[in-house]
Amino acid sequence: MTTSTTETTPVIALPGRTAALLTGLGAAATAGSALMPWTWTSEYPGDLTFYGSPAGLQWLALTAGLVTLVLLLATQGVPGLRWAAPRRSSNAVLLAAAGAVAVGWFSVISIATDLGGLAHLEPGGWVLAAGSLLALAGSLGLPLDRRTAVPLRILDRRLFLLVPIAPVVWFATHAVPEDKPVAPVLTALAGGLAIATGGVLLVQLGHAANSWLRLGTVNRPLPAPRALPSWVEVALIVVAFAIGLFAITFGIDTEYGELFTGYLLLAASVVASLGRSGLLPRLRALTVKYQTVTTGAAFAAAASFPFTQTSDQYTSVATNILIFATVALGLNIVVGLAGLLDLGYVAFLGVGAYSAALVSGSPASPIHVQFPFWGAVLTGAVVSMVFGVVIGAPTLRLRGDYLAIVTLGFGEIFRITMLNLNGTTGPKITNGSNGIPRIPDLEILGWNLGKPTTIFGFELGRFSNYYLLMLLVTAVVVLVFARVGNSRIGRAWVAIREDETAAEAMGINGFRLKLLAFALGACLAGLAGTVQAHVSYTVTPDQYTFAEALPPNSAFLLAAVILGGMGTISGPLAGATLLFLIPKKLEFLADYQLLAFGIALIVLMRVRPEGLIPNRRRQLEFHEADADIPAQATGDTVALSKAGA
Amino acid sequence: MTTTDAPAPTPAPAPAPAETLLDVSGVTMRFGGLTAVNNVSLTVGRGEIIGLIGPNGAGKTTFFNCLTGLYVPTEGTVTYQGTVLPPKPHLVTQAGIARTFQNIRLFANMTVLENVQVGRHSRMHQGLLSAVLRGPGYRRSEQESRDRAMELLEFTGLAGKAEHLARNLPYGEQRKLEIARALASDPGLLLLDEPTAGMNPQETRAAEELVFAIRDRGVSVLVIEHDMRFIFNLCDRTAVLVQGQKIVEGDRETVQNDERVITAYLGAPLEGTAPVTETDQ
Structure with missing residues (x-):
């Protein structure tokens, strides 16, 4: 995997400045196509039929084209734009152009298949398809950072046996009459084989493309940034977060699955290309330099989200994302720091929610009390913590796989117990599967969160109020995570994760600290649970399962932590946001949702095992063989600099 | 050294x-x-x-x-x-009584300094709450732990590599780090x-x-x-x-x-x- 031998050559040799010209032309055409109609009926969602008035996917194509164009000009050294590509790497342009192709061709294909035929494409659609492809072809002619040789990897030859077998099974499926008992088995087999064959061919194609393109992961050293006055640097951070808020708001507000898919494609390519161009690493260096400003800007951006909304349609989504993300962050203490694999974590969210529901004054609660908000929060957090200790005390004597299985069991025990405390199979406390409905809205210091509030002339609906409250809870959890993670206790947790025997020999009471991690994690999940009970009006046992198609559940929580990056703060927040939005927005995947999710997880873990936003340490751990990463670490920052070597 | x-x-x-x-x-x-x-x-x-x-x-x-x-x-x-x-x-x-191990058992993915600081664990008393509140007592104890760890790294000749990951040290230095970590518990x-x-x-x-x-x-x-x-x-x-x-x-x-x-x-x-x-x- 070492990338010791690299070169800067084009993949397709083109004379003179043709490559840059073609790329520019293609990018401009892609952006320009957004001003033309793509289709001539308003049946396609977003209504892409106007001249000069971009809508929906057209905005994405416009962005993709402009990003490609700006990066191209920046790498060509056009004055005034050079900040966009400090590394001057044409690979960034290629990545952006690839994003333009992804967005453009996805749009065109989606229009053609949704409306039934290429005839539904207006010239704008053709310009888009041709322009983005031209940009990609042109960018392959730019001087790219490449490896000198990448041997072609061929998959195990036995896998290719699938290619003849799959069609045989397919025909057999059709040959067998449908009433035969083997028919459904064959159908399932044929489907599975089709997916497997497709996967094998795709991976092999990927290897072939990799061997042809030979794109290196060489990161050119990032030149030291021009010294700027500190107020400018702070302003840059604020601008970056404003753009971030805009981008995330756009994603949450997407109204139909096609737009969200396009959004994901664009976001991935823009992040990848700006990362390669050096702009994002520079920004990251700034955020490390001004940590307080960054945290403040992040929370300010998050807090201003409800003010960008005109209805409660998407603030309810955002509130649920925050709940999910906060719980994921709590789980990150248990999994990411202390290294305890907990597969029943959602039960603690449930304990918090049930506790809050019972003392909420709901008419369905057998305890006819209504605690004030602080009392409910305290109850939820403390009861959850007690459950954490009670469950942890016997289970934490186990290690590794055994702990995972036992926590999985406890998670299910919680749900089943809640089902059975229904008055017939147990004492009447939770109403069994009906749950505790009609939980009244919270009232904090006379502020009823259920009623619309007006702040600065903006009217905030019920979910906006809860969103802001939940953001406060998230802030508390972030604070606890950041501070405890970097303290004597946090170091002891990481030590236990790394080597429990050695940690004990260093004077660490392993059992007690693991119990502490478990209890703290449970407490934070319980905290989120108290708000969740009020947000969703009703708590039922089936909200707290191990796995289902919609978050939050234990499997998705764990996936959010691992997908985002273990041991970091922003990782689980980003992972949870994605894992919440994708199933929510891509309802057209319907029955294949879990399958797609599974495949996406496998691909991600293969390509980026350290998660989307990795802990720098874990990145070093997984990519030790890639010589460039330490170089990047020295070039970019700070936190783990090798300056002392 | x-x-x-x-x-x-x-x-x-x-x-x-x-x-x-x-x-x-x-x-x-x-x-x-x-x-x-x-x-x-x-x-x-x-x-x-x-x-x-x-x-x-x-x-x-x-x-x-x-x-x-x-x-x-x-x-x-x-x-x-x-x-x-x-x-x-x-x-x-x-x-x-502190010990080292026959087969090196460092906390491989922690930095050299953090390894030694973990060794200080039993001589510090700052719990969860003080870590969250970060009062003056906490900061003093944290600073003291860092100073003591750095002093031990000087002693073993590893001060220049305080921010390296323990796993990236050469073998001999890993042994030294194990000793420094053990010494941290006084x-x-x-x-x-x-x-x-x-x-x-x-x-x-x-x-x-x-x-x-x-x-x-x-x-x-x-x-x-x-x-x-x-x-x-x-x-x-x-x-x-x-x-x-x-x-x-x-x-x-x-x-x-x-x-x-x-x-x-x-x-x-x-x-x-x-x-x-x-x-x-």
């Missing part, structure tokens, strides 16, 4: 019988029918360096594990400064389990210097080793463990000239040469 590569000095003359720090009496460890350690007694005085040698499988590491609470001895007692040691590793460390007695395994002669000599420097800090050392030259250069007394039993204890001459030791190592007495075995070079 604080130590030099100058030839090893001869060991300081054994100090007058000092106050007893560690008193092991009649420790026996049985695993089912196997007696790994059989009725071993040993004392370590303050400021002493004691060696423990023996062929592979003699029960040296098992004996160590009995001392550090990893195993509970079947019979016998271990007292440290007059109190019987509790059978829990973290309580033993709390009491003042032990009265340091147990070293084969500190020079896999080292070249220069590194071994540097390790010798380091052990002497540790003794000069007022820490007694009990060391398991295969490298005889290292042991005899270093130790005030050496005990020989064969098949779980202590067969002899004494200074260099006593041990070197003991027939049973020679038999245990070589199978038959050998005349004229000193029984120097360097199994790891």
Whole structure:
């Protein structure tokens, strides 16, 4: 995997400045196509039929084209734009152009298949398809950072046996009459084989493309940034977060699955290309330099989200994302720091929610009390913590796989117990599967969160109020995570994760600290649970399962932590946001949702095992063989600099 | 590095019988029918360096594990400064005995500095709440832990690599880091389990210097080793463990000239040469 031998050559040799010209032309055409109609009926969602008035996917194509164009000009050294590509790497342009192709061709294909035929494409659609492809072809002619040789990897030859077998099974499926008992088995087999064959061919194609393109992961050293006055640097951070808020708001507000898919494609390519161009690493260096400003800007951006909304349609989504993300962050203490694999974590969210529901004054609660908000929060957090200790005390004597299985069991025990405390199979406390409905809205210091509030002339609906409250809870959890993670206790947790025997020999009471991690994690999940009970009006046992198609559940929580990056703060927040939005927005995947999710997880873990936003340490751990990463670490920052070597 | 590569000095003359720090009496460890350690007694005085040698499988590491609470001895007692040691590793460390491991067990994905700071764990008392609130007491303790860890890194010559990941250190430095980490708990007695395994002669000599420097800090050392030259250069007394039993204890001459030791190592007495075995070079 070492990338010791690299070169800067084009993949397709083109004379003179043709490559840059073609790329520019293609990018401009892609952006320009957004001003033309793509289709001539308003049946396609977003209504892409106007001249000069971009809508929906057209905005994405416009962005993709402009990003490609700006990066191209920046790498060509056009004055005034050079900040966009400090590394001057044409690979960034290629990545952006690839994003333009992804967005453009996805749009065109989606229009053609949704409306039934290429005839539904207006010239704008053709310009888009041709322009983005031209940009990609042109960018392959730019001087790219490449490896000198990448041997072609061929998959195990036995896998290719699938290619003849799959069609045989397919025909057999059709040959067998449908009433035969083997028919459904064959159908399932044929489907599975089709997916497997497709996967094998795709991976092999990927290897072939990799061997042809030979794109290196060489990161050119990032030149030291021009010294700027500190107020400018702070302003840059604020601008970056404003753009971030805009981008995330756009994603949450997407109204139909096609737009969200396009959004994901664009976001991935823009992040990848700006990362390669050096702009994002520079920004990251700034955020490390001004940590307080960054945290403040992040929370300010998050807090201003409800003010960008005109209805409660998407603030309810955002509130649920925050709940999910906060719980994921709590789980990150248990999994990411202390290294305890907990597969029943959602039960603690449930304990918090049930506790809050019972003392909420709901008419369905057998305890006819209504605690004030602080009392409910305290109850939820403390009861959850007690459950954490009670469950942890016997289970934490186990290690590794055994702990995972036992926590999985406890998670299910919680749900089943809640089902059975229904008055017939147990004492009447939770109403069994009906749950505790009609939980009244919270009232904090006379502020009823259920009623619309007006702040600065903006009217905030019920979910906006809860969103802001939940953001406060998230802030508390972030604070606890950041501070405890970097303290004597946090170091002891990481030590236990790394080597429990050695940690004990260093004077660490392993059992007690693991119990502490478990209890703290449970407490934070319980905290989120108290708000969740009020947000969703009703708590039922089936909200707290191990796995289902919609978050939050234990499997998705764990996936959010691992997908985002273990041991970091922003990782689980980003992972949870994605894992919440994708199933929510891509309802057209319907029955294949879990399958797609599974495949996406496998691909991600293969390509980026350290998660989307990795802990720098874990990145070093997984990519030790890639010589460039330490170089990047020295070039970019700070936190783990090798300056002392 | 604080130590030099100058030839090893001869060991300081054994100090007058000092106050007893560690008193092991009649420790026996049985695993089912196997007696790994059989009725071993040993004392370590303050400021002493004691060696423990023996062929592979003699029960040296098992004996160590009995001392550090990893195993509970079947019979016998271990007292440290007059109190019987509790059978829990973290309580033993709390009491003042620190150890290193035969196969290096660093916290590989933590930085060098953090590794040493983890060693300070039992000497700090800041809990969860103070970590969240970050009062002045917390900051003072955190600063003190950092200073102390840096001081130990200076002592072992690793200060320049404080921010490296422990896993990225070369082998010899990982051994040093293990010692620095153990010293961070302010032990009265340091147990070293084969500190020079896999080292070249220069590194071994540097390790010798380091052990002497540790003794000069007022820490007694009990060391398991295969490298005889290292042991005899270093130790005030050496005990020989064969098949779980202590067969002899004494200074260099006593041990070197003991027939049973020679038999245990070589199978038959050998005349004229000193029984120097360097199994790891």
